[in-house]
Amino acid sequence: MSWVASPSELKPGGNAVPRVRSASAVVSVAGAAVIWIALLGPVIALLTHLSWSALWSALSAPGAFGPLLISAESGAITLAVLFFGCTPLAWMLARGALPLPRVWEAGVLASLLLPPLVIGLLLVFLVGPYTPIGELLGHLHLSAANTFLALCIAEVYESAPYYVVGAQAAFAGVDPRLEQQAQLLGDRPRRAFRRVTLPLATPGLAMALSVAWARAMGAFGAVLIIAYHPDGIPLQIYNQLQETGLSSALPFALVLLVVALPLPLAAYTWSARAGRRRRG
Amino acid sequence: MLDADVEVDRRDFAVRAAVQVARGERVALFGPSGSGKTTLLEVVAGLVAPRRGRVVLGGRVLTCTAPPVRAVPPWQRRVGLLRQDPGLFPHLPVRRNLSYARKASPEDAELAEVAATLGIAGLLEAMPARLSGGQQHRVALGRLLLAPCDALLLDEPYTGLDASLRRSLTELVVALVEARNVPAVLVAHELADAQAFADRLAVLDRGELLQVGAPDEVVLRPASRRVAELVGYLGFVPRGADRVAGVHPERTLAGAHPDRGLVLTGTVVASRPAGAGWEADLRVAGTIITCRLPSRPAPDGGELVVTVLDPPVLAAGGPAGPAGAVTRQATEAGERSA
Numbered sequence: 001m002s003w004v005a006s007p008s009e010l011k012p013g014g015n016a017v018p019r020v021r022s023a024s025a026v027v028s029v030a031g032a033a034v035i036w037i038a039l040l041g042p043v044i045a046l047l048t049h050l051s052w053s054a055l056w057s058a059l060s061a062p063g064a065f066g067p068l069l070i071s072a073e074s075g076a077i078t079l080a081v082l083f084f085g086c087t088p089l090a091w092m093l094a095r096g097a098l099p100l101p102r103v104w105e106a107g108v109l110a111s112l113l114l115p116p117l118v119i120g121l122l123l124v125f126l127v128g129p130y131t132p133i134g135e136l137l138g139h140l141h142l143s144a145a146n147t148f149l150a151l152c153i154a155e156v157y158e159s160a161p162y163y164v165v166g167a168q169a170a171f172a173g174v175d176p177r178l179e180q181q182a183q184l185l186g187d188r189p190r191r192a193f194r195r196v197t198l199p200l201a202t203p204g205l206a207m208a209l210s211v212a213w214a215r216a217m218g219a220f221g222a223v224l225i226i227a228y229h230p231d232g233i234p235l236q237i238y239n240q241l242q243e244t245g246l247s248s249a250l251p252f253a254l255v256l257l258v259v260a261l262p263l264p265l266a267a268y269t270w271s272a273r274a275g276r277r278r279r280g
Numbered sequence: 281m282l283d284a285d286v287e288v289d290r291r292d293f294a295v296r297a298a299v300q301v302a303r304g305e306r307v308a309l310f311g312p313s314g315s316g317k318t319t320l321l322e323v324v325a326g327l328v329a330p331r332r333g334r335v336v337l338g339g340r341v342l343t344c345t346a347p348p349v350r351a352v353p354p355w356q357r358r359v360g361l362l363r364q365d366p367g368l369f370p371h372l373p374v375r376r377n378l379s380y381a382r383k384a385s386p387e388d389a390e391l392a393e394v395a396a397t398l399g400i401a402g403l404l405e406a407m408p409a410r411l412s413g414g415q416q417h418r419v420a421l422g423r424l425l426l427a428p429c430d431a432l433l434l435d436e437p438y439t440g441l442d443a444s445l446r447r448s449l450t451e452l453v454v455a456l457v458e459a460r461n462v463p464a465v466l467v468a469h470e471l472a473d474a475q476a477f478a479d480r481l482a483v484l485d486r487g488e489l490l491q492v493g494a495p496d497e498v499v500l501r502p503a504s505r506r507v508a509e510l511v512g513y514l515g516f517v518p519r520g521a522d523r524v525a526g527v528h529p530e531r532t533l534a535g536a537h538p539d540r541g542l543v544l545t546g547t548v549v550a551s552r553p554a555g556a557g558w559e560a561d562l563r564v565a566g567t568i569i570t571c572r573l574p575s576r577p578a579p580d581g582g583e584l585v586v587t588v589l590d591p592p593v594l595a596a597g598g599p600a601g602p603a604g605a606v607t608r609q610a611t612e613a614g615e616r617s618a
Contacts, residue, residue, distance in 0.1 A: 181367040183354045184325060185381040185427045199371045278370050280407035
């Protein structure tokens with residue numbers, strides 16, 4: 001008897017696709033497929049109910065792509081605000097660098113729990129024209145009611161808690177001892193953050209940003225209240241539905257999907273690749 | 281020269297210790313888990329602030345709690361700390377881990393030399409996740425050596441590695457400390473690791489420095505009963521009203537050799553194979569001692585005569601010695617008792 005494995009017995013490497021062998025494995029794969037298809041149900045319904053001619057006539061109408069541009073611009077501004085404004089907060093939450101950390105976290109969760117419609121109502125009292133902030137904006141010849149600025153504010157409020165929670169998790173996944181080690185090797189905290197913390201948290205941050213992007217692109221509740229004009233894609237869909245019915249709204253749902261999806265998908269692929277590269 | 285004299289508050293007790301380490305000298309801080317060894321290293325590295333004290337490295341005051349108060353941040357201390365977790369940056373290949381504290385240059389002769397010394401020259405483009413535990417430690421050590429480093433602190437770095445790897449890494453560090461001529465401090469809870477590394481052994485227990493001395497001196501002449509217990513004395517035989525003789529299992533001989541130490545006659549309570557010989561528990565004068573024997577002892581209940589080689593005679597009570605002081609009582613305490 002030989003203890004040496006013959007070549008035919010050697011297993012392929014760890015990246016091989018797991019092979020389905022037993023009946024229970026078949027059942028669990030089938031179960032997963034059912035759930036996946038159920039989750040995709042709305043997307044499938046969208047694709048099966050669209051006709052090319054309706055799509056063409058809707059998208060070739062004058063001004064059809066105006067809302068797309070507005071959504072993309074306000075979404076980009078929202079992401080920039082979140083990244084530069086909320087990343088430090090997420091880092092401090094993850095490192096427990098704030099006094100009474102539970103209070104801070106409860107605040108983030110409270111904003112996460114507010115329904116978008118309620119956020120919109122409350123924003124009227126916060127930044128509406130007759131509030132101190134509104135008056136301040138008025139002095140600067142700005143307004144946070146039915147303007148592009150209002151749209152951006154609504155999107156920031158709808159997506160920020162998702163970004164903060166995601167970014168906090170991304171930073172919490174970085175071992176603080178690595179930052180410590182970088183400092184012992186001569187890096188000031190800021191430099192250690194840039195050379196160690198940020199690169200290690202980037203895949204998680206990218207995922208958090210892409211979730212925030214999806215929230216911003218789909219922001220509707222708060223937008224409906226304080227930024228009815230200029231309309232982004234969600235309001236365009238709502239208006240089409242109100243004015244001409246379901247079938248003319250569907251093409252814009254596809255536009256929303258096509259615009260919102262690439263960024264999360266790219267972030268997902270990229271963070272998976274970063275993980276593989278790290279494993280060598 | 282590293283000179284640290286500090287007091288640090290911990291949850292359950294305060295760590296008080298004064299240690300001086302000359303350039304090129306290797307000191308091992310030895311003690312049970314949770315005795316405050318790591319805390320001391322972290323104070324020297326600037327990661328923990330002491331309640332009171334002073335840390336001076338090569339003439340630079342790194343920490344001083346008395347006016348003028350000084351607390352140099354970790355990134356300006358030039359102190360290398362190696363922990364059990366090598367702490368390699370997982371997103372950087374080995375080469376960039378090694379050159380982390382250096383200006384990037386593709387032709388780095390010193391890097392190549394250190395990598396060759398450490399046996400990792402073939403791994404420079406590999407990612408840390410691909411390395412074995414021993415290789416990761418070599419890279420972490422190389423990273424410290426390539427950084428500006430005036431003192432080397434090793435916090436049980438090789439726990440979890442197998443014995444031969446531990447030995448080769450320890451020999452490597454010893455050679456490197458000699459070549460670099462920097463003070464080095466190793467924290468260990470295994471006596472063998474501490475002895476293999478150190479010129480001087482410092483025994484720490486519950487934040488108190490109990491004894492500092494040459495590794496063999498500390499083991500052969502423990503300053504107190506507590507030190508004796510920590511360095512492996514398993515039995516204490518009464519000698520007079522308030523003294524006991526410490527019995528180390530590895531310092532016993534079968535038979536009576538009155539010229540070499542204390543001859544004891546006892547009853548075998550239990551015996552078991554140990555290494556290449558046997559280990560037996562004897563009941564002697566109402567206490568149990570453990571001794572190593574070359575061959576199988578008499579069956580349980582039988583009588584056995586052993587000689588305890590030159591045993592230290594200690595105060596019968598618990599740990600002795602003034603708090604935090606470097607005690608040199610060992611020689612006086614360990615009077616010959618044969």
